[in-house]
Amino acid sequence: MENVEAAYQSTLDYLYSFVDYSLTRSLRYSPEKFDLGRMVALAEALGAPHRQYPVVHVAGTKGKGSTCAMIASVLQTAGYKVGLYTSPHLVDYTERIQVNRQPVSHEQLVALVARLKPEVAKIERLTTFELTTAAAFLLFAEEKVDIAVVEVGLGGRLDATNIVDPLVSVITSLSLDHMNVLGDTLEKIAAEKGGIIKPGRPVVVAHQKAEAAAVLKKIAKERHAPILFTDDAYFASLTRHSLAGQEFTVRSAAGNNGSSQASHFSLPLLGAHQVQNALTAYAALKVINKTGIKISSAAIRKGFGAVSWPGRFEILQNDPLVVIDSAHNLDSAEKLAQTIRDYLPGRSISLVFGASEDKDVTGMLGALSPVIERVMVTQSVHPRSYDAVQLAEAARKFGLPVAVDTQLESALVQAFASLKPDGVLVITGSIFIAAGARQYWLEKKNVLKHA
Numbered sequence: 001m002e003n004v005e006a007a008y009q010s011t012l013d014y015l016y017s018f019v020d021y022s023l024t025r026s027l028r029y030s031p032e033k034f035d036l037g038r039m040v041a042l043a044e045a046l047g048a049p050h051r052q053y054p055v056v057h058v059a060g061t062k063g064k065g066s067t068c069a070m071i072a073s074v075l076q077t078a079g080y081k082v083g084l085y086t087s088p089h090l091v092d093y094t095e096r097i098q099v100n101r102q103p104v105s106h107e108q109l110v111a112l113v114a115r116l117k118p119e120v121a122k123i124e125r126l127t128t129f130e131l132t133t134a135a136a137f138l139l140f141a142e143e144k145v146d147i148a149v150v151e152v153g154l155g156g157r158l159d160a161t162n163i164v165d166p167l168v169s170v171i172t173s174l175s176l177d178h179m180n181v182l183g184d185t186l187e188k189i190a191a192e193k194g195g196i197i198k199p200g201r202p203v204v205v206a207h208q209k210a211e212a213a214a215v216l217k218k219i220a221k222e223r224h225a226p227i228l229f230t231d232d233a234y235f236a237s238l239t240r241h242s243l244a245g246q247e248f249t250v251r252s253a254a255g256n257n258g259s260s261q262a263s264h265f266s267l268p269l270l271g272a273h274q275v276q277n278a279l280t281a282y283a284a285l286k287v288i289n290k291t292g293i294k295i296s297s298a299a300i301r302k303g304f305g306a307v308s309w310p311g312r313f314e315i316l317q318n319d320p321l322v323v324i325d326s327a328h329n330l331d332s333a334e335k336l337a338q339t340i341r342d343y344l345p346g347r348s349i350s351l352v353f354g355a356s357e358d359k360d361v362t363g364m365l366g367a368l369s370p371v372i373e374r375v376m377v378t379q380s381v382h383p384r385s386y387d388a389v390q391l392a393e394a395a396r397k398f399g400l401p402v403a404v405d406t407q408l409e410s411a412l413v414q415a416f417a418s419l420k421p422d423g424v425l426v427i428t429g430s431i432f433i434a435a436g437a438r439q440y441w442l443e444k445k446n447v448l449k450h451a
Helices: 003-018 035-043 062-075 107-118 128-141 185-196 209-220 272-290 297-306 330-341 361-371 388-396 409-417 431-444
Strands: 055-059 082-085 098-099 149-150 166-171 203-205 226-227 234-240 246-253 264-266 316-317 321-324 349-353 374-379 402-406 424-428
Touching: 003 107, 003 128, 003 388, 035 107, 035 128, 055 062, 055 185, 062 082, 062 149, 062 166, 062 272, 062 297, 082 128, 082 321, 098 128, 107 246, 128 149, 166 185, 166 272, 185 209, 203 209, 203 272, 209 226, 234 272, 234 349, 246 272, 264 272, 264 297, 272 297, 272 330, 297 402, 316 431, 321 431, 330 424, 349 409, 349 431, 361 388, 374 388, 374 409, 402 409, 409 424, 409 431, 424 431
Parallel strands: 055 149, 055 166, 082 149, 166 203, 203 226, 321 424, 349 374, 349 424, 374 402
Antiparallel strands: 082 098, 234 246, 246 264, 316 321
C-alpha cells in the first residue's frame, strides 16, 4: 500500500509540474496558453478516447458541478455506466474522475498517467488540466462507459474539454467571474461559454440575463444548433424546504394554463438555486432522452433524490449547526445569503471567511454582512489565497466584529468555541476553505464539542 501511495504522490507531483493556469496570478486568453491544438494532438495520440462514448458537455459560471452531479445521478439510476469529470476537487485529486460516482483509485490514476507520459513528452506547453482531462477521457474509454458527463474547467471555447462532439451541450447560470480571463462583461463571458455550442448539436440553457441570452441565441443560430432555454420550456415551484432537503414540482411551460401535469421531485441539495440547477438538469435529460438514451420519469425522480454534491451548503453537524459552502464569487455569495435567509431565519450566524486573491471580496462580504453577526477571516494554504489581514480590513467596513487567524484549523476552533447557544457556524469564501474545513471536521468530528 505504501508503494501505491508513494507512486500516487509522485504522479501528482508530475501532474502539477506542468503549468497550471488556475494558479497563475496574471492570466490572459492568449494563443500560446490556450490552444486546443495541444489537446487534440494528445487525444489523437491516445486513440481519440473522447469519441468512444456520447458526452454531455456542461459549461457555466455557477451551478455546473451540481448540474453535472444531478445528470450523472439520474443516468446511473436509469441503468447506464456513467463517467463524470469535474473540477476542482474538494479533498482528493481523484474526485475529478469518477465512474458511477466512484473516484478513480490512486492505483488507476498512476497507471493512466503512466500511459500519458510517452505522448506528453512529444507535445510542448501542455497544462495540468489538459493532462487530467486526457486521463479522464482515457479511463472512460477503458471502462466502456455508456455516457460521460463532462464539466468545462474554465470558459468553454478554448477549454481542454472542448474537443468533444457532445450529444448535448448545457450552459448553466452565467455571471461575472474570472474576468481577467474571460472578459469584463456578461456578453464577453457568454461568448466564451457559448464556445461549447457545436454545429447541429442541441444546447440547453439555464435562465440567463438578457444580454447573455442574446449572445447564446446568436451563436446557436450561426451553428444551426437547436437551443432550448429552460424557462421557455418549463417552470419549477418550490413546495417545501428544510435542512433535510427540499421538494419542488416541474410543469411544462406550454401548460401554464393549469392543464400540464406537474412532476414532483425531492432534492437533498439545499438552496433555491439548486432547484434551478435541477430544472436545467431536467431539461437536459429530456433532450438526452430524445436522442435514444432512454430515461424514465421514475429514474429522474430517484436520481434527483439520491444526488450527492459535497461542499454546497453542506451540513457538517447539526448541534450546533456547522455549514460549509464553496461560494467563491459575488453571485454565489448572494445565493448563499439568500439560502441563509430561507433556511436559518433569526439564527445567530458566525462566519469563517477566506477567499482567493482575484475575487470581489468587498462584494462578497457585502452580500453576506446583512445575515451574519461576526466574521473570522482566515486563509487557505493555496498559493492564490487572499491575505487574511487585508480581508479583515475589507470586512470591518461593514461594521461587523472581525477576528483574524491566518491558520484555517485554529480559526475554525476559535469560531466554533465562541458560538452562541443557538449559533450557526458558516464557513465559506472559496472551495479551498470549504474543502479544508470539511476535511478537518471529518477528522475531528468526535473531538469538537460545543463549550
